[in-house]
């Protein structure tokens with residue numbers, strides 16, 4: 001009995017502390033049971049309520065071959081979304097797990113209210129829905145989108161790092177945090193149009209390492225909007241000689 005009890009805790013995947021302290025459901029934010037009994041065995045509790053899990057919509061169906069955005073029904077025959085037909089992206093292709101509208105409240109708490117624990121659920125969702133596809137790409141490094149250092153200190157964590165760590169753990173891909181740095185505190189992107197976003201990001205990132213040996217990287221961020229941040233980072237890695245550049249975000253909207 002004691003052995004299976006301790007085994008179930010060790011199975012948790014995010015350390016013993018996560019098993020001792022109750023975690024919050026990433027959708028309703030209520031506390032989840034620490035343990036549950038399944039088939040007569042005591043196991044670590046769920047990462048989300050069953051009813052809450054049913055409220056989430058995943059990115060599925062006709063998607064843009066470039067940014068991975070769900071295509072509107074009027075353009076479902078198209079290969080690329082309207083944005084990607086207009087803008088030439090630097091990255092090769094992107095993937096997202098959740099449809100933004102069904103998870104926006106969860107991501108807000110994850111980013112601004114200290115709910116780093118949600119990343120365990122997010123990481124498992126990536127593994128389940130995109131794990132095979134990501135594995136087939138031959139990625140040798142996960143690169144979380146860096147946060148400006150002073151901002152990260154103020155917030156206490158970079159949500160892209162937290163999410164990237166869980167994806168790395170679930171998919172067995174190493175995460176490199178200090179290869180690229182954000183060297184200026186850019187303005188909040190939501191206040192800017194597409195051109196403003198690109199100007200805002202000019203020279204915002206630089207690779208902090210002389211010799212980048214990666215052939216294929218996966219840039220990780222929380223939300224995909226116009227792709228300008230990912231393009232700027234991809235641009236730096238292209239110059240450094242990385243040949244294949246993908247991205248993964250937690251959530252993406254639909255074309256309107």
Ligand SMILES: [Zn+2]
Nearest residue numbers: 025028049052
């Ligand atoms: Zn819930």
Ligand SMILES: [Zn+2]
Nearest residue numbers: 064067081084
């Ligand atoms: Zn697109």
